[in-house]
Amino acid sequence: MLLIDDAPGAPPADDFRSLLQSLQAGKPQKSSHGATYSDKCALMTWALHETLLDMERDDMAKSCTISLARDARRADLLIKYGICTENFTARAGVLGMSLGGGDRGGDIVRQTRKLIRRFCTKFANKPRWNCGPEPQFMEGLFNHMTSKIEIVMSDSAANEILAGDVGAGKRDVNIEDEGAQELHPNLKMIGRDKAHAFRKVLQRPYCADEFLQALMTDHVLGSHSMVQIISNSHEFSLWLEDEISRQEQTAGFGAKCKNLRSAKHRFESHSTPLGRMLLYSPAFLATCQKIAENRKGNKEGRCALAYLESLTPESLCQFSMLGDAADEGLLLVRAMDKENVDMAEIATVVHSFQSRIGALFQQSKVVECGYTHYVLELLRSGSLCIFLPNAVKKFKGVDSGMLERCITRMRCWARLAVEVLRAEFPHHSLFNATQVFSLKTEREQVCEITQTTNVHFHRLAQVFDVNAAALRDQLLRHRPVAEQMMREGGLKSRDAWLRAMRRLGKSGSPSDHLSPVMWRYIAWQAIGIELATFGLVVVEETNYMESNLTVLNGGDSISFDIID
Structure with a gap:
């Protein structure tokens, strides 16, 4: 007062x-x-x-x-x-x-x-x-x-x-x-910082393959890449905008973009120019061709000509798969980049990412969706055509052997991405153990006594000096109240548990083993949630x-x- x-x-x-x-x-x-x-x-x-x-x-x-x-x-x-x-x-x-x-x-x-x-x-x-x-x-x-x-x-x-x-x-x-x-x-x-850690999923895996690394350097990251040359030139960006405005068959792309929006200081931002380059491939290649014709004596013109001469259906197909991989990695980073992220749900987000890249690359579903499907259809249509000084280059699709080579490289990328996640988010981490508080997980999965759930409960019990069996029993007994709070208020797991523990505390329900763990789970996340509000x-x-x-x-x- x-x-x-x-x-x-x-x-x-x-x-x-x-x-x-x-x-x-x-x-x-x-x-x-x-x-x-x-x-x-x-x-x-x-x-x-x-x-x-x-x-x-x-x-x-x-x-x-x-x-x-x-x-x-x-x-x-x-x-x-x-x-x-x-x-x-x-x-x-x-x-x-x-x-x-x-x-x-x-x-x-x-x-x-x-x-x-x-x-x-x-x-x-x-x-x-x-x-x-x-x-x-x-x-x-x-x-x-x-x-x-x-x-x-x-x-x-x-x-x-x-x-x-x-x-x-x-x-x-x-x-x-x-x-x-x-x-x-x-x-x-x-x-x-988990957002910083998960950025390594975008940065590290492609570097292990010489073909993928060269592709990223030549297309996006290198100072000689056409993405950087066009992004750093106001005039070239206007040329690209003009070509995009004339490109047909862009239904479903949303509002037509005006630039590539490349920012090298943040790696995850490269998924944007990468995606735009793929969606507007005809306009992008037409811009590169215009630069090669009008800047013959300059560095930009030479880089554009070299880029167009080296471009192949395999590199376009591989690049489209990298675009799909970058989008999946970006979803993971953005989920972790929020101050109010619930650490009990981090494991769910990570598992979802692993499942998606497994379906895309291990099961070869990447050819059925995303940038890869769009680029393959574009190549099969035969509409991509480049006019070089002494020749005309026309792309006519991708054969099965070429497609298999591209998918094999991405399978290697996926395995490395999973290993990066295991290094940055180890199973023995105390953060990982808090997934038992996630209300998005089916209750049956928590009730079932498995080696994984036992490890989590024993890890929490060891750190906070409580009994693992009693902790699990009290959590399962209190969870229905937290689930009701989440349904009624549209809350995250952390806020639902907070309200549930307050209500159950007034009723005198036993929580002597659950409360010490729940105090930490709530306090350790209070920083982001409160300051975001x-x-x-x-x-x-x-x-x-x-x-x-x-x-x-x-x-x-x-x-x-x-x-x-």
């Missing part, structure tokens, strides 16, 4: 409400108020900030598990947190942000400790002319937080890996500072907001009372 004194000069409650709404909308205060921005506005913002921090500290003190998501970029660091209490109150927020603190592993641990201390300090970073209480460090809260941090999420950069090991005491803690102590001694897991406070050039940005998901629960 924010108490507002009615002493002279004290702002009315309506002013605080208005300011809070403005902060929740993410509006920069100095640019909004302009010349009227004053020390009073700064003090009001700080008061709201401290009120929200008090609410967060209260929940943090009751937490039974804490998860951190850490993003280090150059010398800057942003940390988000997620918590869950024994009565299944889940909360998320921004622990803090540090600027210019260094980018080495020891620097990251040092800045993490600094941000936790700032979070645990009341009345810190006061604005000028403030005569309130001096900063008060809450040592009890600090010790509680460091003892309850059980997972740290980060990417796989070398400095982040080192920081995770140093903070957990797996490496020399003196890397942080001489005489430093473990920052989170009870850490159970160091998580890695609520915005951050944005205040320009204010020292007191540099270190502790606050997620205003608690703003609606603030009451404004005026003391008479």
Whole structure:
């Protein structure tokens, strides 16, 4: 509760409400108020900030598990947190942000400790002319937080890996500072960004085959490839747009595109130019031919001519299969790239990807759908024709031997993609074990005692010190309630379980083995789900907001009372 004194000069409650709404909308205060921005506005913002921090500290003190998501970029660091209490109150927020603190592993641990201390300090970073209480460090809260941090999420950069090991005491803690102590001694897991990990499914498998690697380089990735030459030239892009507008038989393609939209800095974005090049093959080849004719003495003209001369039905067929593979990989990456992805359903997404590429390439279904089917029909129609300086090249289809060679290469690609998934998402991973909480899995599959389900329950029981058989029994007993919650509210597994556990907790249903595991399952995902829903406070050039940005998901629960 924010108490507002009615002493002279004290702002009315309506002013605080208005300011809070403005902060929740993410509006920069100095640019909004302009010349009227004053020390009073700064003090009001700080008061709201401290009120929200008090609410967060209260929940943090009751937490039974804490998860951190850490993003280090150059010398800057942003940390988000997620918590869950024994009565299944889940909360998320921004622990803090540090600027210019260094980018080495020891620097990251040092800045993490600094941000936790700032979070645990009341009345810190006061604005000028403030005569309130001096900063008060809450040592009890600090010790509680460091003892309850059980997972740290980060990417796989070398400095982040080192920081995770140093903070957990797996490496020399003196890397942080001489005489430093473990920052989170009870850490159970160091998580890695799954979206970054699954991008390797797109990047690695094709590199193992010389033919596939050369094909990707010559068509898309190389600086001499026509995709890059056309994408990096405004004039050539206009030529392509004109050719696309004249291409016929494009029903079902949607709105005709105007460019290839190639961005080399993100590998997964190459599926877009790859797909557009295949769908608009006649227009793309006509553009290459026009470049070869009009830029004979330039590098672009020579590259275009060399590309057209080297193009074969086999390379087009193989390239179309790579396009289908890239689309499947992109679906996997996009599913993992959402902040609110439910980790209980990651295994289902991975299994679905494996099933799809197995059907496409191991069972040769790729010739019946997607880019491959379209390109094969285009080749069989005989409509693809290229006019070279001394010859005319006309494509007349693909023979069975050529098609089998292309599919064989993609079968190798599929096997390598599965191995990449096994390396990035191992069966023994604690994340993998949480698939027992997925409500999208048939209940019979969870009820059936198999080696796989036993491994998952025993893994969770071992890490969280509960009985595996009792955990499985209580989960199956509580699952129908969670399924009902999911059906009624259209919820994800995590949110459905959260509501179910709250309801069952009030009824006194036994959950002494399920609850400790469920606390972690909920808290470890609270970060993404909450921050995807609520915005951050944005205040320009204010020292007191540099270190502790606050997620205003608690703003609606603030009451404004005026003391008479």
